[in-house]
Amino acid sequence: MTIQRLEINVAVEFTPTPGPRKRVEGEFSGEDFLAKLLRPRFVAAVQAGAPLRVNLDGAAGYPTSFLEEAFGGLAREFSSEKVAGIIEILCNDEPYLAEDIYKFIREAKTVK
Amino acid sequence: MKWLFGGLLLVIGALAVRLLWVAWGIPYSNQVDIGNCLNAAATAFVALLVGYLYAERASSRRANTDLLLECAREVKAAITALHQAALPCHRGKKLSPLERITLTTAERELSNAVHSFEHATACCKMRSNPFQLDKLKDARATLKDTLTDTPFPGPYDNSACSRINSAFKSVRDELTRITFDVNRR
Numbered sequence: 001m002t003i004q005r006l007e008i009n010v011a012v013e014f015t016p017t018p019g020p021r022k023r024v025e026g027e028f029s030g031e032d033f034l035a036k037l038l039r040p041r042f043v044a045a046v047q048a049g050a051p052l053r054v055n056l057d058g059a060a061g062y063p064t065s066f067l068e069e070a071f072g073g074l075a076r077e078f079s080s081e082k083v084a085g086i087i088e089i090l091c092n093d094e095p096y097l098a099e100d101i102y103k104f105i106r107e108a109k110t111v112k
Numbered sequence: 113m114k115w116l117f118g119g120l121l122l123v124i125g126a127l128a129v130r131l132l133w134v135a136w137g138i139p140y141s142n143q144v145d146i147g148n149c150l151n152a153a154a155t156a157f158v159a160l161l162v163g164y165l166y167a168e169r170a171s172s173r174r175a176n177t178d179l180l181l182e183c184a185r186e187v188k189a190a191i192t193a194l195h196q197a198a199l200p201c202h203r204g205k206k207l208s209p210l211e212r213i214t215l216t217t218a219e220r221e222l223s224n225a226v227h228s229f230e231h232a233t234a235c236c237k238m239r240s241n242p243f244q245l246d247k248l249k250d251a252r253a254t255l256k257d258t259l260t261d262t263p264f265p266g267p268y269d270n271s272a273c274s275r276i277n278s279a280f281k282s283v284r285d286e287l288t289r290i291t292f293d294v295n296r297r
Binding site: 017018019020021025026060061062063064065066068094095096097100 | 264
C-alpha cells in the first residue's frame with residue numbers, strides 16, 4: 001500500500017500559538033517546529049515519494065520569524081526546489097500565508 | 113465627466129440625424145403626417161433607451177465604487193487595530209505572550225482585509241492588478257516582517273522601531289493612493 005499524502009496540523013500537533021525564531025528566544029519556536037515535526041515528516045514524505053501537506057489553520061497567527069526559520073531552514077537544508085516540490089500549504093484562515101511561505105522557501109539561500 | 117460624455121452623445125446623435133435627413137432628402141413641410149409622428153416616436157424611444165442604458169451602467173459603476181471604498185475602509189480599520197497592537201513594541205521590553213498573540217492576530221486581520229480588497233476588485237470584473245495592488249501587498253508583507261521577524265518578540269531597538277514606523281507609513285500611503293484611484297475610476 002502506498003502513502004498518498006503525509007500531513008502536519010500545526011495547531012493540533014505543535015501549538016496554536018507559534019512563537020519566535022530560535023529556542024532561546026521563547027517556547028514554540030520555528031527551530032523547535034523544524035526539529036520536532038517538519039524535518040522528520042519531510043524526510044518521511046521524501047522516502048515515501050508522497051507530498052507533505054502542512055495545515056496551518058486553527059492557530060492564532062504566524063510570526064515571520066517562525067515561518068522563515070522553519071520553512072526557510074528546511075529549504076536551506078534540502079534545497080528550495082526539493083522542498084517546493086514536496087510541501088503543500090493549506091491555510092484557509094489567512095490565504096496570503098501560503099504566498100509568504102513559498103517566498104521564504106524560494107529565497108532561502110540568503111541566510112538570515 | 114459623465115455630463116461631458118452625455119453631452120457628446122447628444123451632439124453626435126443630433127449630427128447623425130441631420131446627416132441622414134440631408135442624405136435621404138427628406139423634405140420640410142408645414143404639415144404633420146403619420147410618418148412624422150412615427151419618426152418622432154422612434155427617435156424618442158431610441159433616446160430613452162440610450163439614456164436608460166447609460167444610467168444603468170453609471171449606477172452599477174457607482175455601486176461597485178462604493179463597495180470597493182467600503183473594503184478600503186476595512187483595510188484602514190485593520191491598519192489602525194494593528195498599530196494599537198504594535199504599541200508595546202516601542203516600550204523597549206520583550207512582548208508578553210498575550211501581546212504576541214494580539215500582534216499576530218491583528219496582523220492576520222490586516223492580511224485578510226487586503227485579501228478581501230483584492231477579491232472585491234476581482235468581483236467587479238476589473239482588469240488584473242487595477243490599482244497596482246501589488247504595492248499594497250508588498251507594503252503589508254514588509255510591515256509584517258518588521259513586526260514579527262527578528263527581533264520578535266522583542267525587545268525592539270530604536271532602528272527596529274524606526275523600521276516599524278516607516279512600514280506603517282508605507283502601508284497607509286499605499287492605501288490612500290488606492291482609495292483615491294478607486295474614487296477616480
